[in-house]
Amino acid sequence: MATSRYLLYFNPELINEPITYRMVKDFDLVINILRAEIDDTGGKLMISFEGSPQQIKSAIKYLTDSRVEIKELNEYVRKDAERCTDCGMCVSICPVSAFIVDRTTWKIMFQSDKCIACGMCVDACPTGSMTLGQ
Amino acid sequence: LKRTVEEINARIKSGDAVVMTAEEVIDLVKKDGLGSATEQVDVVTTGTFGAMCSSGAFMNFGHSEPPIKMAKVWLNDVPAYGGLAAVDAYLGATETSENGKADYGGAQVIEELIAGKPVKLKATSHGTDCYPRREIETFITLKSINQAFLFNPRNMYQNYACATNSSDKTLFTYMGKLLPNMKNATYSSAGQLSPLLKDPKLRTIGIGTRIFLGGAQGYVSWEGTQYKTNVPMRNGVPSASSRTLAVIGDMKQMSTEYVRALYMHNYGISLSVGIGVPIPVLDEDIMRSCAVPDDQLFAPVVDYALQSRNRKPVQEVSYAELRSGIINIKGKKVRTSSLSSYFKARQIANELKRRIEGKEFYLTQFVQGMPEERAMKPLDVHSYEEVA
Numbered sequence: 001m002a003t004s005r006y007l008l009y010f011n012p013e014l015i016n017e018p019i020t021y022r023m024v025k026d027f028d029l030v031i032n033i034l035r036a037e038i039d040d041t042g043g044k045l046m047i048s049f050e051g052s053p054q055q056i057k058s059a060i061k062y063l064t065d066s067r068v069e070i071k072e073l074n075e076y077v078r079k080d081a082e083r084c085t086d087c088g089m090c091v092s093i094c095p096v097s098a099f100i101v102d103r104t105t106w107k108i109m110f111q112s113d114k115c116i117a118c119g120m121c122v123d124a125c126p127t128g129s130m131t132l133g134q
Numbered sequence: 135l136k137r138t139v140e141e142i143n144a145r146i147k148s149g150d151a152v153v154m155t156a157e158e159v160i161d162l163v164k165k166d167g168l169g170s171a172t173e174q175v176d177v178v179t180t181g182t183f184g185a186m187c188s189s190g191a192f193m194n195f196g197h198s199e200p201p202i203k204m205a206k207v208w209l210n211d212v213p214a215y216g217g218l219a220a221v222d223a224y225l226g227a228t229e230t231s232e233n234g235k236a237d238y239g240g241a242q243v244i245e246e247l248i249a250g251k252p253v254k255l256k257a258t259s260h261g262t263d264c265y266p267r268r269e270i271e272t273f274i275t276l277k278s279i280n281q282a283f284l285f286n287p288r289n290m291y292q293n294y295a296c297a298t299n300s301s302d303k304t305l306f307t308y309m310g311k312l313l314p315n316m317k318n319a320t321y322s323s324a325g326q327l328s329p330l331l332k333d334p335k336l337r338t339i340g341i342g343t344r345i346f347l348g349g350a351q352g353y354v355s356w357e358g359t360q361y362k363t364n365v366p367m368r369n370g371v372p373s374a375s376s377r378t379l380a381v382i383g384d385m386k387q388m389s390t391e392y393v394r395a396l397y398m399h400n401y402g403i404s405l406s407v408g409i410g411v412p413i414p415v416l417d418e419d420i421m422r423s424c425a426v427p428d429d430q431l432f433a434p435v436v437d438y439a440l441q442s443r444n445r446k447p448v449q450e451v452s453y454a455e456l457r458s459g460i461i462n463i464k465g466k467k468v469r470t471s472s473l474s475s476y477f478k479a480r481q482i483a484n485e486l487k488r489r490i491e492g493k494e495f496y497l498t499q500f501v502q503g504m505p506e507e508r509a510m511k512p513l514d515v516h517s518y519e520e521v522a
Contacts, residue, residue: 085406
């Protein structure tokens with residue numbers, strides 16, 4: 001089993017399609033909607049898929065065929081190790097506890113695979129070490 | 135056992151001094167006992183690295199041809215105070231840029247100067263017979279100017295409150311982003327490594343004490359602003375914000391490793407300053423306070439939703455609890471964040487230890503001790519007659 005996170009962009013014509021339902025029904029994926037937005041340019045869905053690599057691959061193919069734009073979210077939020085002073089302000093801000101304090105070195109570790117790209121750490125970081133990609 | 139600073143310095147010179155960090159002596163006292171630890175160790179090093187808003191830099195730019203008596207001064211569009219002699223200015227860390235960038239200010243200019251980057255200097259004047267020039271715009275670096283020293287009126291707070299927020303709105307404060315409904319709490323002290331918590335009555339720290347300041351050798355110059363002693367005590371140590379120190383040091387010897395500009399979103403600019411203080415182990419009493427661990431050091435929890443100087447602490451929590459990542463406030467589990475870097479505090483204590491062992495840093499007997507008693511006064515609105 002693997003978990004991957006994606007940002008899906010739907011053009012306005014696709015908004016009424018039950019695409020998320022198909023992910024569950026046709027590809028048997030465990031999905032978790034992390035964020036969803038709709039405006040006049042279309043819809044944006046941040047989603048995580050849990051399933052076998054084959055299931056995820058088929059789902060991605062289906063989405064691409066349906067003209068959904070897909071972006072895998074690996075390093076959506078980045079930590080600048082040079083600027084970071086390891087204070088830990090981000091630790092209690094992050095809703096998914098993606099920042100861990102290493103109790104031996106007292107360095108702050110950013111686990112980007114847990115990150116849901118909410119951006120709450122970005123304006124909380126006093127040294128400006130966290131940046132949000134597009 | 136009794137030791138003097140002179141004896142310790144002689145041992146540093148001969149290479150025999152035993153120097154340990156405050157963390158290391160906590161373990162040593164647990165293992166060997168107080169008496170033995172006092173005999174073994176000559177110096178305990180401490181460290182802290184956190185936001186110290188009351189900081190700034192004095193600079194002398196040198197004279198231009200023709201000369202100018204700078205009245206208004208800007209560095210990278212950040213106003214500096216020029217109400218001093220012709221080419222002297224003071225750049226406050228929290229001053230904000232006039233070019234509309236809320237996240238750029240005095241602290242950022244200070245960091246860029248220390249990093250060796252060129253900074254734009256602009257100054258204007260009304261012109262005088264002896265200083266005819268009325269404006270200048272040029273670029274300076276830390277190397278090109280005569281003097282540049284940090285002179286920080288309030289640094290190294292002896293303890294500080296832990297901040298939380300009981301309101302239903304996010305608060306942006308100098309203690310960072312405080313989430314609604316007490317979803318988090320922030321604190322800002324190196325606890326068991328913090329200089330003034332390890333010598334709580336300032337028996338060894340006074341005017342003239344040599345310290346590690348931003349990577350340079352600096353000095354304690356005065357009692358810090360808002361210095362106070364009338365605070366609650368736990369285990370012989372203040373359990374609320376108490377003493378502070380004014381410090382001074384040469385920016386030209388500093389490093390951005392230990393001086394860093396900060397921007398607190400929707401609050402403003404601040405400067406993170408790294409400071410280390412060596413504590414001479416004069417006797418058992420000094421070693422006892424040096425070895426007080428995080429679980430015996432306490433901070434008050436303060437609710438920043440109350441916008442008043444009179445807010446009372448909700449409760450006290452230990453630094454061990456704060457550092458565990460979760461504290462319990464009235465039965466509610468609240469996640470914690472440190473605003474000061476414990477990683478850096480330890481790095482500074484270790485670096486200071488290395489410098490003392492390497493005979494690069496000697497201890498000082500202070501020239502004058504700090505006030506034993508001091509209360510902090512409020513500011514109220516009065517008429518001339520009421521205060522005359």
